Amino acid sequence: MAEGSSATTRKGAEGLFERVESLVEVAMLLPHGMSDEEVEGLLRVLPPDTSRSMRALLCPRFRDVSLDFIKMLGGWVQELRRAKEEGRKVVLIPFNFPPEVVYIFRNAIPLTSEVMTTLGVSVLEGQGERYWDHAMGLGIPDYLCSSSTIELGSILTGRDFQPDIIVQSAPGACDANSKIHEFVSLHMGIPQVILEKPTEATSRGRELHRRYFLALIRRLEEMIGEELDEERMRGVLEEANRASDLYYELYDLRKFSPCPVPNIFSIFTYGTRFTRWGRPQATEMMRRMVELSRRRREEGAYPADEEVARCMWLYIGYYFDFLGFFNWMEERGITYLNDILSLCQPLHVDTTSRESMLAGLAEACFEYPMTRQIGGDSMSLSWIEEMCQFIRDLDANCAIYSGHHACKQTWSIINQVRREITKRTGTPVLCLQGDSWIRRMTPTSVLQEEISSFVDNVVARRKRTRARA
Numbered sequence: 001m002a003e004g005s006s007a008t009t010r011k012g013a014e015g016l017f018e019r020v021e022s023l024v025e026v027a028m029l030l031p032h033g034m035s036d037e038e039v040e041g042l043l044r045v046l047p048p049d050t051s052r053s054m055r056a057l058l059c060p061r062f063r064d065v066s067l068d069f070i071k072m073l074g075g076w077v078q079e080l081r082r083a084k085e086e087g088r089k090v091v092l093i094p095f096n097f098p099p100e101v102v103y104i105f106r107n108a109i110p111l112t113s114e115v116m117t118t119l120g121v122s123v124l125e126g127q128g129e130r131y132w133d134h135a136m137g138l139g140i141p142d143y144l145c146s147s148s149t150i151e152l153g154s155i156l157t158g159r160d161f162q163p164d165i166i167v168q169s170a171p172g173a174c175d176a177n178s179k180i181h182e183f184v185s186l187h188m189g190i191p192q193v194i195l196e197k198p199t200e201a202t203s204r205g206r207e208l209h210r211r212y213f214l215a216l217i218r219r220l221e222e223m224i225g226e227e228l229d230e231e232r233m234r235g236v237l238e239e240a241n242r243a244s245d246l247y248y249e250l251y252d253l254r255k256f257s258p259c260p261v262p263n264i265f266s267i268f269t270y271g272t273r274f275t276r277w278g279r280p281q282a283t284e285m286m287r288r289m290v291e292l293s294r295r296r297r298e299e300g301a302y303p304a305d306e307e308v309a310r311c312m313w314l315y316i317g318y319y320f321d322f323l324g325f326f327n328w329m330e331e332r333g334i335t336y337l338n339d340i341l342s343l344c345q346p347l348h349v350d351t352t353s354r355e356s357m358l359a360g361l362a363e364a365c366f367e368y369p370m371t372r373q374i375g376g377d378s379m380s381l382s383w384i385e386e387m388c389q390f391i392r393d394l395d396a397n398c399a400i401y402s403g404h405h406a407c408k409q410t411w412s413i414i415n416q417v418r419r420e421i422t423k424r425t426g427t428p429v430l431c432l433q434g435d436s437w438i439r440r441m442t443p444t445s446v447l448q449e450e451i452s453s454f455v456d457n458v459v460a461r462r463k464r465t466r467a468r469a
């Protein structure tokens with residue numbers, strides 16, 4: 001079937017958002033408890049790329065939780081559309097900005113660039129290639145991050161769903177991310193508001209950041225046309241705290257071996273954290289993941305004969321082939337413990353007063369994934385220390401760096417990070433190369449070969465040697 005002509009794609013829809021919107025309309029109708037035959041029938045009528053992702057998601061081991069995830073994200077996409085029609089403000093945020101900061105406003109809703117990119121790459125026929133190519137055609141350099149440039153490439157066509165406000169929160173952490181959001185703001189005439197992070201993690205740096213954050217809130221109040229209401233804030237943040245409790249329960253479940261948490265739940269975790277935190281839908285999604293993982297632990301359920309590798313992904317993973325990545329690893333006994341995005345470690349916000357809530361939100365921005373490592377006062381030290389701590393805590397026996405194409409800052413220090421992690425924890429580290437959202441860079445088969453040979457020749461061999469000793 002030709003790209004974009006799927007039976008499930010809204011007639012005339014060309015933008016990434018609109019095409020995803022058409023698909024979720026149908027996907028949200030899928031009921032719980034589908035049989036394998038029903039799933040097979042469905043997969044046969046879908047275009048190949050969509051069918052492959054849906055096959056991964058509808059794997060019987062976690063089918064119903066995947067359906068909950070699809071419904072949660074589908075509901076978010078539909079609410080974005082409704083908000084636009086009702087005149088509420090759609091606020092485009094990058095994935096290093098907490099969505100609950102937008103939800104504390106009644107008249108605003110967050111649209112997370114990178115989650116929309118990941119949705120497009122994972123469910124659309126032709127993935128996000130046409131939007132990336134459009135951005136490249138405008139002369140945007142290919143070292144900007146595909147995580148945001150794919151969705152923003154679609155916005156830049158001027159023929160897709162448009163946000164009303166852009167929050168830029170990567171200055172000080174990632175220029176690639178910051179510049180593409182700024183470019184879209186200037187090119188499309190969408191007002192932007194900037195949150196800068198001082199690199200100093202001292203009390204002086206935090207105080208300065210808090211002032212920047214309060215200025216951002218005042219600016220958002222003006223742009224959205226709404227004064228913050230303390231009760232609304234409290235409601236959102238109490239809900240976020242409930243989701244955070246469940247997040248830590250899921251984190252603890254990953255400590256068991258074999259790991260009872262399916263690999264794909266790492267992407268479900270940050271898909272939830274980056275879109276719905278502070279809303280009951282996020283809490284419910286976290287609860288569903290915890291319940292299934294708890295049940296799997298009680299039953300000792302694990303898809304392979306043995307858990308060979310407990311793998312910490314040092315930065316991010318790959319999102320263009322769920323089946324060949326998350327499911328494939330799990331079925332070979334390779335556990336995807338976490339990566340920096342799923343290690344979002346949400347903070348509990350003190351909801352006593354307006355001041356305590358704003359201070360808690362500022363702190364959440366300061367400690368957000370990607371910001372706290374790459375925007376740390378020493379990028380290498382923040383990253384090394386954090387990863388060593390997680391490797392020990394989750395008892396990982398290997399680590400992998402995905403070598404995401406755009407991430408020049410992490411590339412610049414990976415040798416040092418790799419050496420230190422191995423020295424401090426004894427964990428071997430594999431460095432891959434490839435783009436996390438573009439399959440054309442390094443295909444899945446090559447990544448699988450490298451992961452297999454690392455696990456077979458290094459991880460499994462060390463395990464055997466230790467067992468003999």
Ligand code: SF4
Pocket residue numbers: 145146147173174175176177316370374404406407408
């Ligand atoms: S993954 Fe790397 S390049 Fe992309 S936004 Fe994050 S820090 Fe920037």
